[in-house]
Amino acid sequence: xxxxxxxxxxxxxxxxxxxxxxxxxxxxxxxxxxxxxxxxxxxxxxxxxxxxxxxxxxxxxxxxxxxxxxxxxxxxxxxxxxxxxxxxxxxxxxxxxxxxxxxxxxxxxxxxxxxxxxxxxxxxxxxxxxxxxxxxxxxxxxxxxxxxxxxxxxxxxxxxxxxxxxxxxxxxxxxxxxxxxxxxxxxxxxxxxxxxxxxxxxxxxxxxxxxxxxxxxxxxxxxxxxxxxxxxxxxxxxxxxxxxxxxxx
Amino acid sequence: xxxxxxxxxxxxxxxxxxxxxxxxxxxxxxxxxxxxxxxxxxxxxxxxxxxxxxxxxxxxxxxxxxxxxxxxxxxxxxxxxxxxxxxxxxxxxxxxxxxxxxxxxxxxxxxxxxxxxxxxxxxxxxxxxxxxxxxxxxxxxxxxxxxxxxxxxxxxxxxxxxxxxxxxxxxxxxxxxxxxxxxxxxxxxxxxxxxxxxxxxxxxxxxxxxxxxxxxxxxxxxxxxxxxxxxxxxxxxxxxxxxxxx
Numbered sequence: 001x002x003x004x005x006x007x008x009x010x011x012x013x014x015x016x017x018x019x020x021x022x023x024x025x026x027x028x029x030x031x032x033x034x035x036x037x038x039x040x041x042x043x044x045x046x047x048x049x050x051x052x053x054x055x056x057x058x059x060x061x062x063x064x065x066x067x068x069x070x071x072x073x074x075x076x077x078x079x080x081x082x083x084x085x086x087x088x089x090x091x092x093x094x095x096x097x098x099x100x101x102x103x104x105x106x107x108x109x110x111x112x113x114x115x116x117x118x119x120x121x122x123x124x125x126x127x128x129x130x131x132x133x134x135x136x137x138x139x140x141x142x143x144x145x146x147x148x149x150x151x152x153x154x155x156x157x158x159x160x161x162x163x164x165x166x167x168x169x170x171x172x173x174x175x176x177x178x179x180x181x182x183x184x185x186x187x188x189x190x191x192x193x194x195x196x197x198x199x200x201x202x203x204x205x206x207x208x209x210x211x212x213x214x215x216x217x218x219x220x221x222x223x224x225x226x227x228x229x230x231x232x233x234x235x236x237x238x239x240x241x242x243x244x245x246x247x248x249x
Numbered sequence: 250x251x252x253x254x255x256x257x258x259x260x261x262x263x264x265x266x267x268x269x270x271x272x273x274x275x276x277x278x279x280x281x282x283x284x285x286x287x288x289x290x291x292x293x294x295x296x297x298x299x300x301x302x303x304x305x306x307x308x309x310x311x312x313x314x315x316x317x318x319x320x321x322x323x324x325x326x327x328x329x330x331x332x333x334x335x336x337x338x339x340x341x342x343x344x345x346x347x348x349x350x351x352x353x354x355x356x357x358x359x360x361x362x363x364x365x366x367x368x369x370x371x372x373x374x375x376x377x378x379x380x381x382x383x384x385x386x387x388x389x390x391x392x393x394x395x396x397x398x399x400x401x402x403x404x405x406x407x408x409x410x411x412x413x414x415x416x417x418x419x420x421x422x423x424x425x426x427x428x429x430x431x432x433x434x435x436x437x438x439x440x441x442x443x444x445x446x447x448x449x450x451x452x453x454x455x456x457x458x459x460x461x462x463x464x465x466x467x468x469x470x471x472x473x474x475x476x477x478x479x480x481x482x483x484x485x486x487x488x489x490x491x492x493x494x495x
Contacts, residue, residue, distance in 0.1 A: 080371060082371045
């Protein structure tokens with residue numbers, strides 16, 4: 001479980017996040033949603049420690065990550081897998097080498113074991129035949145799947161996904177969402193997904209946190225999101241034509 | 250104040266290279282890869298440029314030594330001193346900054362804007378140390394070797410052009426190259442090459458590593474990296490000459 005408490009972050013004096021608290025449960029797809037520019041990605045980066053917070057704390061299974069020393073932070077980070085918006089694959093490495101990278105650096109596994117694990121992960125994301133390709137030779141959707149394979153190769157306890165289906169067609173988006181959801185339930189990870197895609201919200205939102213202008217306005221499950229009673233959230237949810245029609249019915 | 254702020258950040262960056270780094274075994278392959286990329290990748294350009302510089306220096310020195318009282322082997326002696334003291338280590342460093350330094354800054358800048366550096370960081374790896382230290386080590390190993398090659402090629406270029414045009418005969422050139430030779434100049438050139446290699450690789454890496462924004466900013470960071478490296482080389486060149494030769 002990940003717990004955040006009173007997170008605040010500003011850039012050049014401008015508050016981007018203020019007083020954000022919440023809990024993200026294990027074995028569930030926890031979503032952070034909101035319009036563009038509301039601070040979703042910043043919050044995610046604050047939680048993984050890529051951006052230092054101005055105030056507040058982040059706890060990974062009761063371990064205080066914010067005030068931890070370097071060794072403790074490194075230990076926690078080794079339990080984290082992250083899928084970046086653009087995949088963030090290393091251009092100079094093949095797909096196989098990209099997925100193997102965390103194992104090369106973080107483990108003392110034998111080469112055969114590493115190959116086996118990489119093959120398993122690539123198969124899990126449906127890319128068993130793409131191992132020898134370079135990132136420049138594969139599509140955007142495949143890059144995301146390689147990113148997922150790299151994120152799960154080291155059996156992470158925490159999985160973070162930053163806009164996993166941005167720039168993808170609707171069909172591939174659904175595939176990626178399903179993959180993240182399946183992996184979460186299969187490996188019992190604490191998954192945290194940042195998105196503004198309503199299909200993702202309705203498809204995999206076990207626990208949803210809605211951000212608006214740097215503040216948390218609502219938290220709940222996908223079943224409750226259509227009748228939250230929060231105007232800003234309603235505007236966000238029913239901006240989608242399909243959702244709007246649903247509301248009409 | 251901004252200048253001192255930037256200098257301070259640069260030194261913090263240098264400190265990060267050595268704190269909480271991975272095991273030496275991790276760096277071994279990375280350093281070898283960088284050595285091949287930096288050394289072999291720059292060899293052709295270094296050979297080409299230094300050979301022509303040597304040839305042109307020979308022709309221009311001969312053109313300026315018009316007195317019949319000055320023996321012709323002096324041309325080779327002058328070319329040797331110019332090559333060893335300045336052309337091989339310093340001029341090559343400027344070219345090295347343009348070729349290798351820009352590649353380092355551009356590569357790291359691209360990694361930054363495509364979140365590849367964040368991906369390394371989020372795994373609990375010291376990204377500065379993992380990505381930059383091998384480049385600096387490889388640079389400090391390979392650049393002095395390139396300077397030795399450049400020195401040899403420059404003298405060889407002078408020898409060839411002297412023989413081909415009749416400016417100076419091969420025996421005269423060899424005599425001139427060996428005449429009143431002070432071997433400290435070689436040590437001086439190597440000291441300079443170590444310092445320049447460190448400056449180019451660390452400054453360009455620093456600029457690339459902290460790129461913010463998009464493709465345009467990568468270009469700006471690359472240009473700044475090369476410009477700052479060139480300025481640092483020229484200042485270090487003067488300081489080293491003052492310290493070691495004066």
